[in-house]
Amino acid sequence: MPMPPPLPSAAAAGDLVVRRPEGLYCPPGDFYIDPWRAVPRAIITHAHADHARGGHGAYLCAAPGEGVLRARLGDIRLQTLAYGQTIHVQGVTVSLHPAGHVLGSAQVRLAWRGQVWVVSGDYKTEPDRTCAPFEQVRCHCFITESTFGLPIYRWRPSAEVFAEINAWWQGNVAAGRPSLLLGYSFGKAQRLLAGLDPSIGPIVVHSAVEPLNEAYRAEGVALPPTLRFSEVKDKALWRQAVVVAPPSAARGPMSRTLSGASDAMASGWMQLRGARRRAGLDRGFVLSDHADWPGLVGAIGATGAERVIVTHGQEAVLVRWLQEQGLDASSMETDYGDEAANDTTDAVAPAAEAPAPSDQQAP
Numbered sequence: 001m002p003m004p005p006p007l008p009s010a011a012a013a014g015d016l017v018v019r020r021p022e023g024l025y026c027p028p029g030d031f032y033i034d035p036w037r038a039v040p041r042a043i044i045t046h047a048h049a050d051h052a053r054g055g056h057g058a059y060l061c062a063a064p065g066e067g068v069l070r071a072r073l074g075d076i077r078l079q080t081l082a083y084g085q086t087i088h089v090q091g092v093t094v095s096l097h098p099a100g101h102v103l104g105s106a107q108v109r110l111a112w113r114g115q116v117w118v119v120s121g122d123y124k125t126e127p128d129r130t131c132a133p134f135e136q137v138r139c140h141c142f143i144t145e146s147t148f149g150l151p152i153y154r155w156r157p158s159a160e161v162f163a164e165i166n167a168w169w170q171g172n173v174a175a176g177r178p179s180l181l182l183g184y185s186f187g188k189a190q191r192l193l194a195g196l197d198p199s200i201g202p203i204v205v206h207s208a209v210e211p212l213n214e215a216y217r218a219e220g221v222a223l224p225p226t227l228r229f230s231e232v233k234d235k236a237l238w239r240q241a242v243v244v245a246p247p248s249a250a251r252g253p254m255s256r257t258l259s260g261a262s263d264a265m266a267s268g269w270m271q272l273r274g275a276r277r278r279a280g281l282d283r284g285f286v287l288s289d290h291a292d293w294p295g296l297v298g299a300i301g302a303t304g305a306e307r308v309i310v311t312h313g314q315e316a317v318l319v320r321w322l323q324e325q326g327l328d329a330s331s332m333e334t335d336y337g338d339e340a341a342n343d344t345t346d347a348v349a350p351a352a353e354a355p356a357p358s359d360q361q362a363p
Contacts, residue, residue, distance in 0.1 A: 016092075016110050016117040017143060017309075019332055024119065024143075028112050029092035031060075033119050036335035043094070045121025046105035047072050047186060050337040062096045064132065065104015067215030068186060083132060099123040100134030101289050102187030103216055109137055117141045118303065124288065125295040126158060129194040130187075130221050134299070142305040143332070146313030147290040148268055155268070155292045161285055162195035168264060168283055169242045170200050178261035179242040182250060182281075185209045187289050189244050190216050190223060192266055198224040201240035204232055206249050229254060268292075297321070312336040 017024050023035030031041040036050075040057040047061075047068045054073050061069055063080040070076065081087065083106070086095045091113075096106035101122040108119040118139040127133040165181070172179040183189050185208040193213070196203055205213065205226045213223055229243065238258060245254060250263060268288025269275050276284030291299060296318065300308055307328040310318050315331035322329035 016112055016115050016141070017119060019334070024332075024334070026092060026110060029089040029094070029110070031089060033108055034121065034336070043096075043108055044069065045099065045108060045119070046102055048102070048122070050335070051121060060094075062098075062104050062106040064219050065106070067218050068103055068212055071211050071215050072186070083135075097135045097137050098132035100125060100127065100131060103131045103190070103219060103221065105131060107135070107137055109139065115140055117143070118305075119143045120145060120299075122147065122290055123299065124291045125299055126155065128158060128191055130190050130216060130223075136299065136302045138304050140305060141307040141309065142300060142303045143309045143311060144296065144300055144318075145290065145336075146296065146310045146315050146318045148288060148292050149296055149310070149314035149318035151293045153268065153271060153288075153292045154294060155286065155288060158195070158287060161266075161287050165192070165195065165264075165266070165285055166197045166200060168262070169196070172242075172262045173201055173240050176239045178238040178258045180250065180255075180258055180261045180263040181242055181244050182247045182263065182265040183244065183267070183287075185246045186212050188266060188287075189213075189246070190221065191287070191289065192244055193223045193226065194221070196224060196242060196244075201242065202227060202232075202237055204229055204241050204243045206243070206245035206254065208246055209244060229257075300327075 014027065017026055022032060022037040022039050024033045031043060032039045033043045034045050034051040035042050036053060038055040042056040042059050044052045044059055044061045047065055052069060052073065058077045060079045060081065063082050066078065066080050069078065081096050083096055083098055086093050093111040095109045097109055099105040099107050099121050101124055105121060107121060107123065110117045116139040118137050120143060122145050123134055125134045169179045181192060183192050189209045190213060193203065203224055203226050206229055210226065210228050213226060217223060243258060247265060262282045264283035264285060265279060265281055266285040266287040268286060268290060270284030271286045308322050310329065310331045311334045319329045319331050
């Protein structure tokens with residue numbers, strides 16, 4: 001996408017996205033992006049609980065994310081856009097572009113009176129099999145996450161990590177031990193499933209994971225065959241199986257059924273020294289659905305943005321680094337969480353009721 005012409009002064013044009021108590025708001029378009037309080041019109045970057053809440057009057061999301069959003073929010077008034085498709089909302093041109101985070105995740109591109117802004121949502125720059133790869137979008141102002149916005153976070157290629165996960169599982173089978181692999185139900189679980197080697201043994205999933213697997217399969221994402229935990233009646237099967245479950249399952253009835261299991265977690269936080277030990281896990285695999293430090297700074301630089309607004313995560317460090325590079329960088333407080341929050345959150349938080357939107361207005 002070509003670079004837009006120079007940005008008009010903020011005083012002349014006004015900011016395209018501002019923070020309100022309800023969330024990130026586009027004043028000329030009169031809509032919100034990932035609002036944390038109920039609003040009439042919401043654009044949703046992806047279906048994680050901290051970005052997609054119930055109670056809004058109308059929703060807009062990328063078409064590949066429809067299934068997971070409905071699986072989590074139920075019966076909502078939803079409009080979808082294909083990636084790259086444009087609509088016009090009160091003079092603002094809106095399009096959605098792949099964020100590479102999870103199925104249906106999108107960056108929101110807004111164009112109005114010579115300004116182009118991009119709200120990234122959450123994103124990662126390494127492609128994976130379960131979602132459309134991150135698309136670089138040129139803009140004047142880029143609103144970026146910073147979940148792993150410290151130079152210490154540098155991910156190894158995911159193929160190497162999956163080789164380690166499969167070797168761990170294979171070793172447990174040889175020892176006659178069940179394998180319990182923890183990762184949040186939406187996004188991480190499906191990425192893990194896509195990387196597991198089903199020739200090693202049966203793959204079993206927690207009840208919170210399977211409905212989202214169904215939404216992924218409906219979008220054409222190839223996942224191996226899975227059994228629900230409740231479907232397994234033969235106790236001998238556990239010694240060969242890997243069970244993919246959210247972290248909360250490690251403290252519930254599942255852990256008693258899998259007595260003696262080797263447990264592991266897949267998360268970017270596993271890169272921190274002592275994280276596996278503090279969680280009481282046998283293994284920790286460094287696998288994140290967010291950009292690492294090189295991914296963040298590379299993506300920001302490739303936008304060509306003169307202005308960068310940093311949200312949830314390690315805002316201060318990233319803002320300071322960007323300012324040292326000569327960019328107009330600042331932070332914006334939001335109510336978004338991080339990968340750790342999604343590891344333990346399997347339901348979408350509701351928002352208070354919002355008035356219904358006019359049928360003439362989008363989203």
